[in-house]
Amino acid sequence: MWGFIFFILISFQSPLAFCDGQIDSPPIVDWLAQAQEGPPHGQETVPVEPPSPPVIPEHPPLLQDSIRRQILARRLSLYFVGKHTSAHLPAFLEILESHFRIEKRIESALIDDGFSPWRIFHNLPDIRGVLFNHTNSDRENPLLSQRTLLSHLEQIERNGTRQSLPYRRVRRAINNLEIWLDRYGSTYPEKLSAYECGFDPFGDARISLNKIDLFGFWSMMAFLLILTIGFLYEWKRGALDWE
Numbered sequence: 001m002w003g004f005i006f007f008i009l010i011s012f013q014s015p016l017a018f019c020d021g022q023i024d025s026p027p028i029v030d031w032l033a034q035a036q037e038g039p040p041h042g043q044e045t046v047p048v049e050p051p052s053p054p055v056i057p058e059h060p061p062l063l064q065d066s067i068r069r070q071i072l073a074r075r076l077s078l079y080f081v082g083k084h085t086s087a088h089l090p091a092f093l094e095i096l097e098s099h100f101r102i103e104k105r106i107e108s109a110l111i112d113d114g115f116s117p118w119r120i121f122h123n124l125p126d127i128r129g130v131l132f133n134h135t136n137s138d139r140e141n142p143l144l145s146q147r148t149l150l151s152h153l154e155q156i157e158r159n160g161t162r163q164s165l166p167y168r169r170v171r172r173a174i175n176n177l178e179i180w181l182d183r184y185g186s187t188y189p190e191k192l193s194a195y196e197c198g199f200d201p202f203g204d205a206r207i208s209l210n211k212i213d214l215f216g217f218w219s220m221m222a223f224l225l226i227l228t229i230g231f232l233y234e235w236k237r238g239a240l241d242w243e
Helices: 001-021 031-037 065-080 089-112 117-122 123-130 146-161 163-177 213-234
Strands: none
Touching: 065 089, 065 117, 065 213, 089 117, 089 146, 089 163, 117 123, 123 163
């Protein structure tokens, strides 16, 4: 019993002794001073770069806003057949606004990636089908819900247009040739390969007539003579008479 009381008194005496100065207080680490002094000698701090803002390209639109809204409204009305009441109007307007904003963002990103604006303009109906409809065409309502459209807009604003699901869907459709878009000055082996003549071209087609020698000149004259004889023969037979 007395031993336990003695242990309690010793335990309370130590912190009191620190405060009275009878026992040296433990050293207190000045963390603020160390932070101001910098890292230890020989160690370098790596600067932390702030996160880069999302990339959302913006280009002049291919359609006026009023015309785009009219086209999108006509397309959207096909999915609201039998729902032309005032109760369905708010949902119609919300989806229309989401379609309008998503299409402009995707259109600007495609132009920024070098795709031909002319091709984009003429393929807008197919692009809208990829952006606003489910990939499964067997669904009773193939139109994407307003909740899904809002999540797509959030992805664009948070991560950038190219990192969003609607843009990736459009690029997948382009890669699968479901949407035919080409870039400015784009070349590929099939485009550069020989056609019609059946063999690869050689030399330069832009040859000055001054470089043609006498043999080449008379060869052209003989060719023109053969054409003239054939023309006179057909004329004599009456093949050129108009009936």
